[in-house]
Each structure stands twice: as structure tokens, then as C-alpha cells.
Amino acid sequence: MAVIRDVMPAFELFQPANVEEALSLLNRYKSDAWVMAGGLDSFDWLKDRIKRPKVVVDLVGVKELEGVRASGDGLEIGAMTTLTDLVRHPLVREKFGMLLEAAEAAASPQIRNQGTIGGNVSQDTRCWYYRDGWECYRAGGNICYADTPTAMNREHAIFDADRCVAVNPSDTAPALIALDAKMVIRSTSGEQIVDAEHYFIGPGIDITRMTVLKPGDLLVAIRIPGTWAGSQFYFEKVRDRKVWDFPLVNVASVMKTSGGTIQDLRLALNGVAAHPVRLRAVEAAVRGKPRNEQTAEMAGLMAIEGAKPLRHNGYKLPLVRNLVKRAIRGVEGSWTS
Amino acid sequence: MDFLKWGRSPWGEDILIRISWDLLYLSAIGGVLFLIGHALYVRFWPQPVPEKGDAATTAALAARIPERVARHSVAARAFHWVMAAAMFVLLFSAFLPIVGVKFAWVTIHWIAGVILTLSIIYHTVHATFWLDFWSIWPEKGDIEDSRRRMLRGVGQSAPAPRKHGKYPLENKLYHLIILITGLAVIGTGVFMMKRVQTPFFTRNPYLFTDQAWGVMYVAHGLAGVGLVALVMAHVYFAIRPEKLWITYSMIFGWIDRGHYLEHHDPQRWNVARPVPPPPPDEDAAKGRRIAV
Amino acid sequence: MPERTLVGQNYTTPDLVAKVTGKAKYAEDYRAEGMLFCKLLLSPMPHARVRRIDSSKALAMKGVVGVLTADDFPPVKPDQSGLKPEQALTNEPVYQGEPILAVAAVDEVTAADAIELIELDLEPLPFAVDPIESLRPEGANARLEGNAYVDRKVATLKWTAEDFREVAAGRLPFGKGADEWKVGDVDAGFKQADVVIDETVVIQSTGHQPLETRTAMAYWQNGKLYLHGSTQSVARTVASVAGWVGVEPSKVVIVSEYTGGGFGSKIPGAHSMAIPALLSKKTGRPVMMRISREEEHFIGRARAGMQARARLGMRKDGRITALDLYIVMDNGPYSAQGDARSSGSIASLAYQPMTMRFRSVAVLTNTPPRTSQRSPGGMQVNAILEPIITKAARKLGLDQVAVRHINAPAGKAPYGPPGQNGKQRYVTSAFVKEALDRGVELFGWDARKGRSGQRRGSKARGIGVAVSPYVGGSIGFDAIMTIRPDGRLYFQSGIGNLGTHSTIDVHRVAAELLGMPWEKCEVIWGDTSKHVPWSCSSAGSQTVHAMTRAAHAGAMDAKRKLQELAAHDLGGKPDDYDVSNERVHRKGNASGGLTFAQAAKRAIELGGKYDGHELPKDINPMTKTSATALAGLGLMGVAKDNYPRDGDTHSYVVGFAEVEVDVETGAYQILDYTAVADCGTVLHPHSLAGQIHGGSVLGMGHAIGQRWTYDQHYGRPLAKRFHHTKPPTILDVPVAMKWDAVNIPDPETPVGARGIGEPPVGAGYGAVLNALVDALGDDAFRRTPVTPDVIVAALDAGKWTHEALTAHV
């Protein structure tokens, strides 16, 4: 009955030197194993003594998973590449400035120095009931504490809630979806490549996971095709504090225009559902339309169709509407002093 | 094996969460064992020879029995199949994710649950006011018949049991047990809809205490896994060759005279034609009205 | 008054190099041979009774040495309020997270594992986390004894169904049960007003959250308790720890040379200090109790939140004719808090309303214990009233600064409730108008007015100003200083070292008076075994005022003794002598007489009053004990501050802010901030800047984001860690801020210096809120913090939409 926090219980630690070793460990210990990348999500769980893996597989020594490489006209980013290394990489800066912005918007400098892109996209939700050890659906229980008449759910989902109303907190995830990134997943039984959009899963599919990764799976790399290199990017994150905080909502879009007409675009949001949301309907409606206030307005309105606000997160509707609007037409006006 | 899954409330109290899903496998295995057992029994155990009635009486009676004895009205059959469909959807949407087939099951599950609930309400009203309400409920004599049938089934000597009324005792018992489990899942399920987002209710998991919810989840779970075995048995009997005539009756609405005479007691399920006999086509309709 | 050689100058404080090299030892940095670690078992329920505790499994674990429960504490009786005073461990937890039990083990992992083996049987009791909910006719009481303080006693107080119809409409009812005071005829005041504004406002509770938690380490030696903790005053912590542990104060030594912040939460130390102390006694080994950030949320104290309603009447010229203020204060579960009362006083001082009625009720809740937090009550009332004043001014077409100017306190300004004689108390001095004028200039107010409320694209600009007074000092403390034969001057200090530097700064007054070069001065602080005098806490903006007075008195005593000693040895009258240049000498002959080193030797030879063997009668017993221990070391200056004072000392800060709000996202940035202080004579500019800006940022933090959130169904907090409580980061405040001080000496204290810790908080808070009102209009928010979600929802709906009265959202 007694609950104790802040002291990690014992676990066995492995620090494999390469992917093969890591995979064989994961295969050997399956659901007893906990994969640790930068560790910033992991330590919370471990220190809170809520998750108690027998074995931690720390990927710190797997150097082959680090680094950004050119791959055709796109990029391949090792899953263990830190956000700082990503932000500082000339190819990222040159071709996919939006990813830089998104990575730079995450957490704090020290966290970006240690946190990895793989960890950032695979992190667990930050629902404060779940993270505090309340035994909700996501924790194997039969209740969502965040959607009750008295629940505090300012940060929670407006879309695709299925029992659980938690949201995905990643800043890089919507950017990767907009850029049509591919996630390279390996296990002892082989390699699998998943569109970034489909890497994330909602509670309807599996209420205890945020991604398609199953025990034994390892995200090894993220490939960004050259398709959208150098196109028009928009990324914006709205949050409380300018450091540390996860997004209330963020938006990422890539766009190609020609003579004021939107030729093609991809648009994704996060902080609104348990998975980042790609706005396919909006994309379809906006394609071929002139890039102007009217189109932006329409896109914004379409984006919130079907949204179901909770007691404290109704603001996410106007926020999403405005962010999508801005993703289409940009930000208006500024002060010089 | 722990049959119940306990969780911890935000106050650190132990609360019931649900049954252990091991019980699902237990129920499924139990169902399969029963089927195998029954199949083996039928295949290898010498079956008692059915009692032949007095030939003269039978012939006289047969003359008054229509070719097709109406057994289930269109409404009743519609109910049965709607209910069956809902039940399958409910069971699959409940248990496939547990065995590893992942999909967004909750909405499907509650919609099927609502359909099942509505169909059962319809059935209750329909059966109460339009059907022979008591025909489906076990009566005192059924127990003695059942005892005799069992003894004879295992080769003991016993007086011949009466033939069935409209429904054999197995049917009646099955109906009874499905009614209990069905009401349990529905009764709990309706409240459980307060725990998820539906258009009907404002979500409020605090409608009952943590402990009361726990009991409700356990009841829902127990009834649910129970239904797995029950439905397996039901389907099994429905497709057994010697029972197919009953299954057909649930599709077409009637049984033929032969089966009627063989299995049913005209005293207890009177479908005999009054005099003068009307044309055959109207028989069914008439029979339906009188006897169903 | 001597020439200012030290006062008003920057210098490097003697603790700084130790801090910057990592050598400074805070409580958790101490080690003792055989030291055990302890972990706490916290109540999972907001209110419960312990039915049974079974520690046998824990005690059977290898490495577990002892278990401590409430039964191991000295018994306490209910005080005059009817409640039992708080103890570090309890059998009736009254908030979720209250410690019930502690385990000591050879290491922390073992202690933590052992906690999980404790079997605890609790009986849940009714609870309330929202004061208003507790006032409902059917609402639960937070304590078995009642739910509110009525006439200083805990009683059951319920409002009527009628009252709650007001609540449903989003207005705080003027329900019964409140303390009340009045100045003038409020109704007549409202009649004179040209505009009346009536608003219901909610101000959040917030944890103090010093960066150093209340970790403590204790051991016993020869019957004496040595406690290494974190406190705002070692001198004042001795008695409180002695009381909690149940020993004589003479048996307690407190060591806290460096305190990692307190903000009011460590004023008499911390109740939790008793845990390692008693566990150490029980186990016979030193015990270290590391307090985690989450535990600090529970036991680390918090500011009382408020649900308030204010009606304010303003005349065409901006003068406030009437103020009717009603505050429901979230008192937490224990002793009665003073925040609401201070709110009334500070409101009456800051705006000098022509008539005023003040009502307040302190409601008990099952949330962590409250205590004064930097500008207690002052900060909250600033947040309640400043936006209302700005809105009234706007309705009348008046400039924000002009309105503050016309209502500003000046001279011996009256404030607070009328006393027995029907008259209000008054302050020692106030130079708020001067501060406003200086601020207008420094901030460039007039130039910025052009941007007030302007919008470009999605970006709206707003500017705001706020006036924030607070108590700026106490009186009556003691000083001990010794000039020793090594020719150096030693100061003993019992003030906590929170890095305000006042612990050190105040002694520069004495060094200056005695003409002692600062390099030859040493301050001894942070350890009660080192014979410290009766000192104030580094709290409530007292230190600079209180302890410069004491230092002044001590220095004057030392000077007098030097003069007398010189006259005794060298002839003449004491008044023929002067001190300067490290000598006591005949006036006009600075190189003659005795050196301080010689005088110190003579003082020891002469004994008696000169070296501390005879002491003044009026000093505190603690000072007497310390001075006696130091007697014979040199020439001793020891005295109580007996200087007269006419009025109550207050200091003032005016804050100016400009914000830019993105109206599409609700996100905003505080672009600029300037603060001007009226705190009398400036003692140490660097330090003063730190207080002004640091305090202002604390206020800004409350305006922009600091949260305190509870799940009302289970009465459990959701915001416990920095990630959720959201103290401001370096990027949430302007990248460069300005400050100044009017630097006019307070006439009622010999040095002229007043304290400054509290007033900036309300200035930062109010200025930012006013700037937001300026940018967004009158109807964007009614509660704090004002976060992007609040703004974007209000702008979308065209009016504020956020929970009207619910607490802890």
C-alpha cells in the first residue's frame, strides 16, 4: 500500500556495443526489458518506481545509431542522434529547417544534449494522472481519471479519444510526419519500414503503447526523403513556459506553391490526440487552392471538425484553428520595437 | 491462478479491476472440451432408441398436424439473428484485442451492446405479450424428464420421459442461462458506458464507488467469458447433423411434421389443426397465430 | 552621520567564492560517520485516520535500522484554536502527502524498499480541497473540528443555498462568518464614484519551492542535538526545533551556513527537522533525511490562494473613493494564516482608498500547509486589485500612472484596520510618488503609451504599472561584535544566509561607524554553537531594517566603550575621543591614542563591561548566553536596538511592464520590465538589484504560469514537480531589466535603510497583469495564472470563460 518515490529500484543493466547485441538482448528479455535511449523519459518512470523492468538495455554505447547521413537527396538520422546534434547538422539546416525548429523547441538545452530523436518520437504520454501512477486504462486499469466531471485535463486530447484522453507530447513527431519520414524498425526477425504517420498508435489500437514498437523491436533510424527538401515549412509550438514544457498544441506543415497556388502540402498536429494527427482532409481540400486568408480560414475550420473538447481543454479548438490557419498563410504582422 | 485482477485506487486501496483474462482461455478451453466430449459421446456411446408411440394414435394425430409446423415467427427469428450478430460482434470486439488482434474496439463494442440491449428489450416485450411466454421456462416435470433422459443416456434403465413441449429442456436451460449472463453483461455494460465517451451520457466514472465498479467489471467479465463457452456450445449444437432441423427452423420458421411427432409432445405443444382443415398455405399462418 | 564609506557600495561578499567553487556546504552536503538515510511514508489520502501500522516486514529487512511514527513524538495539546499543532509525523493525516512514518536504513535504496513493505491501514475521513466547496451547506469539513477560523477558533461555517446561487453565477457571495473592518462610510464612498467595478477573482496557491529542499541531517553528541538543516535564521530555529523534538533549547545546535532559498517557507526551520533528530536519537546513529522535490511539494509550505470579490469606486480624477473587498482564503489544514489580513492592510496602504470595508474568512482545506510566502497577502491583493484599478482608469480615460500617483501613499500614510481609538496605524514614511516619477522616466512610459493596446497583425501590445508596498522591517534585536587583539572586528550573526547578503551587509553599517576597513571584518554566521545573538529571520523584509539598527546599536556601544577605555587609560573625558583609522584617539589627532588591537587587549585586562563580562540588562537571554561565551575575547559591542520609531516600517516598489500577446495563440512575452524601489537608504546596490528583480520575477511567475492543481475527487495534487508547477525560466522574463531606488533615508531608523524582500513581488505581478489588461481589454481573465489557453479561449468567446470560482485548477 505504501507508495514511495524518487529512489530507483534495482535493475540489471546492459550496455550493448552494437545493434545486433541490443536486439539479441531485447529478444532474450522481451517484455522484461526496458530500452533506454537518452533516458529522460525512462528515469521518471524508474525513479517513480512505477515501471519496474528487470533489465535495462541502455543504448548509449551503440555508436552506429548516432549521426545524420545523406541518403540520396534525403537524410538518414540514426535513432540515437541527440536533438542537439540534429539541430547543429548542416544538412538538416540546409534541407529541413523545420525539423531543426521542432527539435530546438523541445525541452531544455541539457535535455537536447542527451535526448535523442528516437526517444523524442517514442516517448510516453505526459498525462499527469498516468505519470503519477494512477492506475488508469493506460496503466492496465479500467478508468480514465483525466476525463471525469472533476478532472484536470487542460493538456488532454480533443481528437480520437478512446477511453484514454492522453496526448502525444513529441515536438519532432509532427514535423517528421509532415516531411513524410520513414521509421526503420529492427528486431531479431528482421527490418520493417513504417511511415512516420503510422508509427504512432492511438488508445483504440493499443491503450498501453504510443507507437507500433513491440517488445523486441528497436527504432534504429529515421529516413527523410528528399521530396520536401527546401520547400516552405511552418512549425509552431504553443506552450506555457519557453523552456522544458511540452506543447499545448504544435503544428508542422510543408508546402509547395506555384504562383500563389498551393500545389501540395502535408500538415500535422500534435498535443491533440494520443498520436500526432495528420490532417489529410485539410490537405485534400487546400490542394490547388490559392494560398490566401480565405483558404487558411477554411483549413482552420476543417481542422477542428469532429473535435470533442473536455472540461478544461476547449481552448484547443480555437488554438488548432488558428495554428492551422497560420500553417497555411503564415503569421501576420510584427513589431519592430 | 488469480481469477481476479486487483488494482490500486489513487488512495492506495486495493480495488477490483476485472477478472483475469486467463478465465477467457479457461472458458474457451472448457467450451472446446465440452464439444469434444459431447461429440465423442454421441459417436461412441450407444444411443437410446427413441420411444415409439402408439402407432394408431400417432397416425390419427399426424393427420391433424400440418406438413410444416410453425415454430418461430419472422419477428422472433429476426430477433434471434440480430441478437446473435450483436453477440458475435460483442464477443469478438471484446476478446480479439485480448488475444492480440488489435483494433479500435470500444465504439464497435458499445454500439453492438446497445443493439443487443434494444433487441432484448424488444424480445422481452414481444415474448411477454405476443408469444407463449411460459413455453421457454423450465417447469417441474422437466426435471423428472431430464433425470430419466440422463439415466437412459448412460444406459441405465428408467421410465420413458415425456416428449418435449415446444422447447426441449436443453433449450429452456440454455435460454435461462443466456438470459442470466446476458442480463449481467447488459446491466453492467449499460453503466460501463458512463465510463467511456458516448453520445448518450456525460462521462462519469465516479457514478459508483471504486469497489462497486470493481464488482461490476468482474460481473461483466465473468458473464462475458461465460458467453464464450455458451456461444460455442450453441453453435456446436446448431451445426450437429441431428439438430440441423432445429437450426433450419430458426432460419425458415417451421419444422416438419416428422420431427414434430418424433420430438414433441402434442399435449404440451398443441399445433393440431382444428376442424375443418383449411388449405395448407394458410396452415402455417394459422398455426403461427395459434401456437407460436 | 559619518561619511558613507561602505553603506551604498558594492563589494564581494565573503561567502561568494565558496559558493562559486562548490565548497559551500548546504544541508545535504554534510556527512557523518555511520550516517543512516531515511525515507518517508506519505499519506495517500487527503484526510484519514491511521488504524494500524505494521512495520514488521520492513524492520526485518537487512539494513533497516529503525522506524519512527507519530507516537515517538512529544505529546501535543490543542492550542487556543482547538486544533493540535502540526507535527512532522501524524496519525491523522490532513492532506495527501503528509508524512506518517519514517524508516532509517543503511542506505536510501534499502529505506525506500522498506517503505514499500510497511502495511498501513487507513480509515478515510471527509475532505475538502476547495474552500468554496467546504462552505456549501452539504460540503465536507477539512478537519474533524470544523472548516474555518471564526473568531480565531476552528468552527463549522456553512453558507446558504442563496449564497451558492451567486457562486453558480460566477460571483463570490458576501457570505457570513467573515472578519470585518471598516474605514469611513463605504456606501457614501461609492456614491461619490464615477465608475464602479465589481469583480470576482481567483488567485492560485503556490508552493514556495526553494531550489534547496528541506533536507536535514541530525546527530546527537553528549546529549546535544546537532542539526544541519536549511533555515532562514539559525538563531530563531533553535527554539522551534527544541520544541518539536522535546528538549531544552540549550541542547540544540543548528547549523545552516548556506540556505538554498526559503521565501518564507523555512522561517523557523521546518517541522520535518524533527524526523532525523528523533530517528537519530532512536537509532543512536546520525540520520540524513533527503527531501525530494515531490516531498517538498507536500511539506515545503505554500502560499494561501484566494477567492476574492472586489468592488472599487473611482472618481473622475482617478481617486479611489471606495473599496469593498471580500476574501476567502485557502488556509490549508493547520494554523491560521495572516495572508488575508495583510491583504486588507496592504490594499489600504497601496491605494489609500477614501473609504474601505474589508472582510475575510480563512477556510481550512486538505491541501499542504500554508505559510507566509514572499509578500504574503500583499502579492495576492495586488493581483486582485491592480487589474480592476486599470480597468476603472481606462473607463475614465485616465493614464495608469496618473491614477497610481493620485492614490499613492505619502509621508506618514495611514493604513489597515482602525485601532481601539478608532484611528488607523501609519507608516514611517513613503516616497511612492517619487518612485513613480523615476520609473516613468527610466521605463520611458510616455513613449510606450503610444503602443498601449495597439495591435499589428496578430500581435497586441500592452503596458502596465503597479504599486506594491509591504512591511519593510522590525525592531528590537541584538548585536554582538568584538574587536580582538588581532586588530580585527568580528560580528556574530544569527540571521539565515539565503544569499540576500543582508546577513553580511548589515554589519557594514557597524564597520563604517567604527571606521574599520571591511577587509579586517569577519562575520560569523550559520552555526548556533558559534554564539550568535538574538536575530531576526531573513524573512518578511525585516533584516536590513532590523539588523542595521541592531548593528548600529552594537557599534555605538563598542565606540562608547573604546572612548571610555581611552579616557580611562589616557585621561580626559570619553567624548574627547573619536574612532577612526583603526584607532581610538583624541579628536583631531588621528594617529595618537590606542590601536584597536591595543584597545582589545586592554579591554580583556579591564574586563567588566569592556570584554563582555558585564552585559546590558535589556538584551535577549540568547544574546546573553552567547555574549557570555564570547566574553574575554576582546572589546565587545553588545546592545539591543532601542532606537525609537514612529510608525510602522514599510517599503514600496513600483513596477512597469510591457507585454506582447499573440492573439491567435494566446502566447505572450514580457518584453520589458523596470522597477523602482522606495526602501530608504541603499545598503548594497548589487544585492538590492537582486531583491528587486528576483522578487519581481516571482510575481511575474504567478502572473504567467505558476500552477497548483488538485484533483478534487481524490483530493490529490497533480502539479507537484517543476514541470507542472511551472516556475518561470530565464526565457519567460525580459532578457534585460532595469531598476533604480529613490534612495531617500527613512526618517525613523538611524541608518535610513528599510527591507526590500517582499514589495517587488506584487509590483512584478501587478505590472504584468495590467499590461495584459492593456493589451487584451477588460474581459480576458479573472484568475491567475494567465496562460495562453485562458487568453485564446477568452478571445475566441469574446469574454473570459475560465472557471469562475473553482480553486486549484
Add this chain to the structure above:
Amino acid sequence: MAENDPVVTADEGQRGVSRRNFIKGVIAAGAAVSTTSYLFRGGSILGQPSLPGAVERLVTLNVNGQQRRVDVMKQETLAMTLRYKLGLTGTKLGCDRSECGACTVLIDDVPHYSCSILTHSVRGRKVVTIEGLASPTGQLHPVQQAVVDAQGFQCAFCMPGFVMATVGYLKTNPNPTRPELAHGISGNLCRCQDYNKILDAMMLAAEYTRRSSRA
């Protein structure tokens, strides 16, 4: 002191040298494995059962230019090792959850929260703490000197973290603007909150650092 110890690199510790030999080596060198293992079950090196292939508990760390041998639990964070095993209490714990920055140290010149990295993860890497900045003769690091000159902090519990973050950031951007510097050291929280003076001090620190690197 540790400079005279035979150096066992992390790689050898893990692969080349068996645990038995490693322990022997330690005993032969007469080095204390962990004289101050107050916090974590350290008593017996074999106290924690080990699965095959898992990390060894005995490691050698490079801290402030010295090789230090330590017995480290699997779940031990660097902050705990520094504070409770190596006696380096200048590194503070304000939150233990990577939310305040008080525990910031440099690992291979990059600022990290030492509360949120396993000690085992820094084997073979260069750790520098606040105690390692000043020269052995006691001359302050330019960033420390700037803090002293600007009287840059109050309670100073956050100070070691801020100083380390600044030292690390200035290595990547020696000539920052004030907003750039603020961004660079934004992973540190101060509750006395005079961020203004902290930035004054750190801008001065940037200047001092540039000057000293030129010299």
C-alpha cells in the same frame, strides 16, 4: 592522488579484464573502492547479482582530470556517484528530474543533467564538475571570476549548475548576444530569480572567457 593509480580504462574494465582480475588490481593498488558509499548498497561488490553480459559494478571514471575508481550500482545516477561516492558535493540536486539544472556537469565538454544519466553511461568520458573549474592553485575559472565580480547569484544553490551550463555553452558559442546566451543557459532554473543579474554575470563571463582564451 589518483594520478598515481594504475589506470584501468572503462573498456578494459568491461571487456579485457575479468572482474576478478579487476578487483585484484584495485586491491593491489590499495585504492579504496568506495570509502563513502553512503547512499547506495555498496558494501559488497557482489551484493547485486549480475546477469551474464551485464555491466560490471567496478568502474573507473574520469572526473575533473583524475581517474577515480568507484563501485557503482546499476541504477546509480552520476549525480549520486559524484556527491556520495566521490565527495563532490558542489553538484547540487534541486529536483533530481532534469527540471532545474542544479546538477549540471560537463561530459566531454557538453552540459548534462547529472541526475538523469547513469554513471555507467559516462565510462570513458570526461566529466567536469564545479570543483574542477578552478586551477589547482585556486585561480578561478573566468566564468567563476565573472560571477564573483558581478555578485551574480543569491542563495547560489543553482549556481554550480548555471556556471557549468555557461562554461559548456561558451565552448560552442564564445561570443553570444544576450538573448543567445539566455537561450543557451535556459536549462537552469533559479528560484531567487534574478535572471537579469545572472545574465549580466554570464555576459561578463563570456568576455572573461574570450580574454583568457586569447591570452
